[in-house]
Structures are given as C-alpha cells and as structure tokens.
Amino acid sequence: xxxxxxxxxxxxxxxxxxxxxxxxxxxxxxxxxxxxxxxxxxxxxxxxxxxxxxxxxxxxxxxxxxxxxxxxxxxxxxxxxxxxxxxxxxxxxxxxxxxxxxxxxxxxxxxxxxxxxxxxxxxxxxxxxxxxxxxxxxxxxxxxxxxxxxxxxxxxxxxxxxxxxxxxxxxxxxxxxxxxxxxxxxxxxxxxxxxxxxxxxxxxxxxxxxxxxxxxxxxxxxxxxxxxxxxxxxxxxxxxxxxxxxxxxxxxxxxxxxxxxxxxxxxxxxxxxxxxxxxxxxxxxxxxxxxxxxxxxxxxxxxxxxxx
Amino acid sequence: xxxxxxxxxxxxxxxxxxxxxxxxxxxxxxxxxxxxxxxxxxxxxxxxxxxxxxxxxxxxxxxxxxxxxxxxxxxxxxxxxxxxxxxxxxxxxxxxxxxxxxxxxxxxxxxxxxxxxxxxxxxxxxxxxxxxxxxxxxxxxxxxxxxxxxxxxxxxxxxxxxxxxxxxxxxxxxxxxxxxxxxxxxxxxxxxxxxxxxxxxxxxxxxxxxxxxxxxxxxxxxxxxxxxxxxxxxxxxxxxxxxxxxxxxxxxxxxxxxxxxxxxxxxxxx
Numbered sequence: 335x336x337x338x339x340x341x342x343x344x345x346x347x348x349x350x351x352x353x354x355x356x357x358x359x360x361x362x363x364x365x366x367x368x369x370x371x372x373x374x375x376x377x378x379x380x381x382x383x384x385x386x387x388x389x390x391x392x393x394x395x396x397x398x399x400x401x402x403x404x405x406x407x408x409x410x411x412x413x414x415x416x417x418x419x420x421x422x423x424x425x426x427x428x429x430x431x432x433x434x435x436x437x438x439x440x441x442x443x444x445x446x447x448x449x450x451x452x453x454x455x456x457x458x459x460x461x462x463x464x465x466x467x468x469x470x471x472x473x474x475x476x477x478x479x480x481x482x483x484x485x486x487x488x489x490x491x492x493x494x495x496x497x498x499x500x501x502x503x504x505x506x507x508x509x510x511x512x513x514x515x516x517x518x519x520x521x522x523x524x525x526x527x528x529x530x531x532x533x534x535x536x537x538x539x540x541x542x543x544x545x546x547x548x549x550x551x552x553x554x555x556x557x558x559x560x561x562x563x564x565x566x567x568x569x570x571x572x573x574x575x576x577x578x579x580x581x582x583x584x585x586x587x588x589x590x591x592x593x594x595x596x597x598x599x600x601x602x603x604x605x606x607x608x609x610x611x612x613x614x615x616x617x618x619x620x621x622x623x624x625x626x627x628x629x630x631x632x633x634x635x636x637x638x639x640x641x642x
Numbered sequence: 643x644x645x646x647x648x649x650x651x652x653x654x655x656x657x658x659x660x661x662x663x664x665x666x667x668x669x670x671x672x673x674x675x676x677x678x679x680x681x682x683x684x685x686x687x688x689x690x691x692x693x694x695x696x697x698x699x700x701x702x703x704x705x706x707x708x709x710x711x712x713x714x715x716x717x718x719x720x721x722x723x724x725x726x727x728x729x730x731x732x733x734x735x736x737x738x739x740x741x742x743x744x745x746x747x748x749x750x751x752x753x754x755x756x757x758x759x760x761x762x763x764x765x766x767x768x769x770x771x772x773x774x775x776x777x778x779x780x781x782x783x784x785x786x787x788x789x790x791x792x793x794x795x796x797x798x799x800x801x802x803x804x805x806x807x808x809x810x811x812x813x814x815x816x817x818x819x820x821x822x823x824x825x826x827x828x829x830x831x832x833x834x835x836x837x838x839x840x841x842x843x844x845x846x847x848x849x850x851x852x853x854x855x856x857x858x859x860x861x862x863x864x865x866x867x868x869x870x871x872x873x874x875x876x877x878x879x880x881x882x883x884x885x886x887x888x889x890x891x892x893x894x895x896x897x898x899x900x901x902x903x904x905x906x907x908x909x910x911x912x
Contacts, residue, residue, distance in 0.1 A: 362774075382774060383774070385770070385805075387801060388797075388800070388801070390794075390797035390800070390801070392759070392763065392793065392794035392797060393763040393766075393794050393797035393798045393800075393801055394763075395763070396760055396762075396763025396764045396766075396767065396794065396798070397763050397764070397766050397767035397770065397798070397801065398767060399763075399764050399767060400763065400764040400765060400766060400767015400768040400769075400770070400771065401767040401768075401770060401771050402767075403752075403753070403764070403767070403768060403771075404767070404768050404771035404772070404775075405771065405775075406771060423757055423760075424760065424763070424794075427754070427755075427756070427757055427760060428753075428760055428763075428764055431754060432746060432753070432754065
C-alpha cells in the first residue's frame with residue numbers, strides 16, 4: 335500500500351506499536367476510563383496487563399508508579415489534560431523523582447478537541463512536562479513519527495510523555511524515521527539558512543503548506559523528542575541557521591520555542607522567532623483549524639513570520 | 643517475632659527518634675512517636691526483610707505514606723542493620739540522604755513521600771504487580787489519619803477492593819490530631835471503620851500501641867479483600883508532656899526536654 339493511502343491514525347499507530355512491543359517486553363497499559371475503539375486490541379491480547387483505573391487520575395498515576403517500580407514499563411493513556419494536571423503532583427513526586435518507566439500518553443494535544451472547550455485544550459502541557467528533570471517529551475507530528483517515538487521510548491524506558499493528535503493526521507514521512515532526543519529531523523527542503531522547526535501535530539500544517547507550495551525558500555524540520563535533558567545539542571544546530579521559526583500548538587509561555595531559547599546562548603536567540611498559540615485562545619472553541627487560524631497558526635501568519 | 647523483641651525495638655526507636663529530631667532541630671516528633679509501636683512490630687518479624695540485600699525480590703514492601711514521621715523508620719532501619727550510625731548522624735544535615743521526609747535514597751526505604759495521599763496508590767501498584775507476577779511478597783502502607791482527607795486515598799481504596807488486593811495491608815495511624823487541630827474539628831472521619839468497610843475492605847480497629855494485638859492483626863487475613871487496620875494511637879506516645887498535643891507536630895525538643903523525655907522513656911522500659 336502506498337504510504338499516502340495508509341490511513342492509520344496516530345492513536346492506532348501508538349496501540350499497534352505497543353501491542354507489538356508487549357509481545358516480548360513487560361509492558362502494562364493503564365487507562366483512565368478512556369480509549370474507546372483504541373485500546374481494546376491490547377486489552378484482548380494482554381488482559382492481565384491491562385487496567386482501567388476508572389475516573390480517578392491521582393490514584394491512576396500513583397499506581398502506575400507502583401507498577402513501574404516493580405519492573406513494568408507502564409503506558410498510561412487518557413485524553414487531553416486529564417493524565418497531566420489532576421495528577422501533576424503524582425507525576426512530579428512519584429514518577430519523575432523516582433525516575434520510573436511510566437509513559438504518559440495523551441490523545442488530543444493542542445486544540446484538537448476544538449469544540450469540547452477549555453477543559454479539553456492541552457495547551458499548557460509542555461510547560462509542565464518540560465519542567466520535570468527526567469521526563470522525555472515525545473510530540474510526534476504524524477503516525478510515522480509516533481511509531482519512531484514509541485520505538486525510542488520502549489528501548490529507553492524512563493519517565494516520558496507522548497502527545498498524540500486526534501485529527502486523522504496524514505503520514506508525512508514515507509517510512510519510519512530514526513529519532514533521537516533533541517535532534518532536528520529533516521522534513522522538507524534543504525535550505526541550510528532558514529527553516530521552520532515544528533513539534534507535535536503542527537507538522538500537519540507544513541504538510542498542507544507544502545502541498546500548496548507555500549513554504550517559499552524555507553526548509554521544514556521537526557523535533558519529535560525533546561525535554562530538559564536534550565538542550566545541549568541546540569546551540570550547535572541553531573548556529574547553522576540565520577532564521578529559525580519554531581511552531582507549536584501550545585501557548586508561547588513555557589512552550590517549545592521558549593525551551594529552544596533557554597537552550598542557547600544570548601547571541602543565538604535573535605535568530606529564533608516563536609509561532610505559538612496566542613493566549614486569547616483560552617476559552618475559545620471551534621474546529622482545530624479555525625482555532626489555529628484565529629490564534630497565530632494560520633498559513634498567512636506562518637508566512638508572515640518569515641519577515642519578522 | 644517475640645513480643646519482647648518488638649518492645650525492645652520500640653524503645654530504641656523512640657530514644658533514637660528523639661535524639662535525631664533534637665540534634666537536627668526537626669519537626670514531627672509527635673507524629674513519629676505515634677507510629678513507633680506499629681513500625682517496631684512490622685520490623686520485628688512481621689515483614690520479610692533482608693538487610694544484606696535491600697532489593698531482595700522476595701522482601702515485603704513497606705511504604706510510609708506519612709513521610710514526615712520518617713525518623714521512626716530511619717531508626718528501625720538502623721537498628722536492624724540497613725543503615726549505619728554514621729548515616730543516622732547525617733539526618734538534618736546539608737546534602738544528607740536522610741531527608742526530613744522519608745527518602746528512597748536510604749537503604750531499606752521503598753519510596754519517597756512527603757506530600758500526603760501518595761503512599762497508598764503507589765502501594766497498590768506494587769500489590770498489583772506482585773499478584774500479576776504471582777509473587778508472594780506483601781505490601782504494607784502506613785497512613786496518617788489527617789491524610790484520609792485526601793481524595794486519592796478513597797480512589798485507591800475503591801481500586802484495591804475492586805481488584806481484591808489481598809496482599810495489601812493498610813494501616814491508618816488514628817491519633818485523632820492533625821497538623822492544625824483535631825481530626826474531629828477539621829474533617830471528621832467517623833464512622834471511619836464503617837466507611838472503609840463500605841468501600842469493600844476488611845477492617846480491624848485496634849489499640850495501635852499493643853504489640854500483641856498488632857502482631858495478631860497483621861496475621862489475621864481471612865478473605866481476599868485488602869486489609870485495613872485502624873490503629874488507635876496517641877500522638878507523642880511514650881513522652882507524657884508530648885502526648886496528645888498538636889504543638890509536637892512542629893516543635894523540636896530543647897536540651898532539657900530531651901533529657902526529660904529520655905529519662906521518662908528509660909523509666910518506662912526499666
């Protein structure tokens with residue numbers, strides 16, 4: 335099947351990779367009463383390693399830490415902010431501090447639950463996760479990057495956060511790329527002076543811009559793996575470029591662009607322009623694309639940012 | 643386990659805990675004295691432990707969820723050989739691994755706590771793991787009564803009974819005092835036994851300072867339900883001027899108070 339016709343979603347890419355790995359690794363899946371039509375194949379294949387913790391996120395995250403402390407790599411799956419902020423202290427104290435192999439998986443990163451409202455908009459999640467010393471953030475941009483991130487996380491078990499879109503993201507990569515923390519993954523173009531650097535499902539914006547020939551002279555790169563421990567590489571990479579526009583579906587404060595700025599010395603910071611969601615999005619509902627358009631991530635806005 | 647052995651350990655834990663908090667000018671001596679008898683019985687043979695291998699796969703797991711009472715556990719670990727006197731002497735000092743809330747960086751400590759409402763969920767994750775792997779070790783977790791205000795504990799009790807975690811023993815240190823006021827004046831827990839029974843657990847309510855009763859309670863498992871032991875205790879137990887006083891949640895003993903406390907304890911156990 336041609337990769338462009340491969341209609342697998344990010345969620346399905348996740349569960350397929352998980353099932354494959356669970357055949358030979360001590361993996362458990364815990365859900366917070368969510369995952370309908372996604373997690374069932376795992377539950378059927380490994381009923382003794384599948385647990386529904388119910389609508390009780392604090393206990394859910396604590397028990398994940400307990401399971402992980404006894405030799406399981408635990409994947410805990412829920413939607414949007416639910417496995418993050420209600421159980422923030424459990425993530426900080428139990429998972430991250432004890433450096434335990436718990437991968438927090440959330441579906442609906444950014445505003446992909448557009449009409450569901452502010453409770454379902456995961457637009458401050460990076461800010462929390464990137465302040466945890468041991469957590470690796472995995473924010474893939476398409477189903478291929480999901481598979482790549484899953485393979486990395488399974489082979490390098492530790493505290494981690496996997497952020498999935500839910501908008502039927504297209505396969506941008508033709509095959510599963512090799513991903514490493516903090517590394518800039520080439521997507522489009524070979525301009526070694528100017529590039530967009532995106533993370534998460536904002537890669538899909540560039541997939542569409544490329545199809546419409548709107549990228550101009552800019553290259554596109556993505557960074558699916560990053561976090562506090564992968565800052566070191568950024569200065570070396572940023573030195574290669576005169577202009578880098580970071581793109582993320584998260585608020586600017588505490589986000590990906592902010593992380594890049596904190597990773598490099600003052601001389602390099604002027605080369606970075608951040609495109610993130612504007613704070614006026616808080617409380618606004620609509621389709622994901624509509625919300626992007628109104629809050630700083632329209633094609634026009636992304637093009638205009640080249641002139642800043 | 644011999645009763646005299648646990649009594650002797652309890653005495654040593656009380657004396658050492660007082661010396662530790664005095665030297666470090668630390669808080670929470672009332673909370674520590676409250677749990678000494680529970681800890682002493684657990685560490686005198688109820689739990690399978692291996693001081694020569696703190697990661698022994700067959701060891702029983704103990705989590706102190708009320709991590710502020712850590713000196714009682716540090717003292718027990720010292721007495722049975724997990725940590726040295728030199729380790730104990732660092733308590734409260736800069737960069738010590740013996741933090742003032744219990745730390746997993748100390749040999750024999752399974753998990754760090756300090757924020758309340760964390761120990762029980764982690765404990766049931768461990769209990770679930772043991773059942774899943776068909777291993778026979780048990781999990782003990784010690785909570786405070788004020789800690790029962792935390793919703794996470796009630797979430798965890800639901801999960802524990804739903805999953806029939808019969809390898810889990812929860813002990814609630816019911817000394818009736820929280821950090822600002824009494825339990826009854828804060829968020830009354832009564833009827834606590836009936837509430838926990840309604841959550842699907844076996845519940846015993848006992849004298850948390852009676853070693854014979856404690857020992858028999860730990861060995862009293864009769865069903866496939868998790869066991870919750872409500873231990874009626876006295877905050878500051880063993881030092882008359884510390885008993886049942888909220889201020890000993892915070893205050894550290896001055897030199898004269900240490901002398902008075904130690905002489906009282908030596909007398910009691912003479």
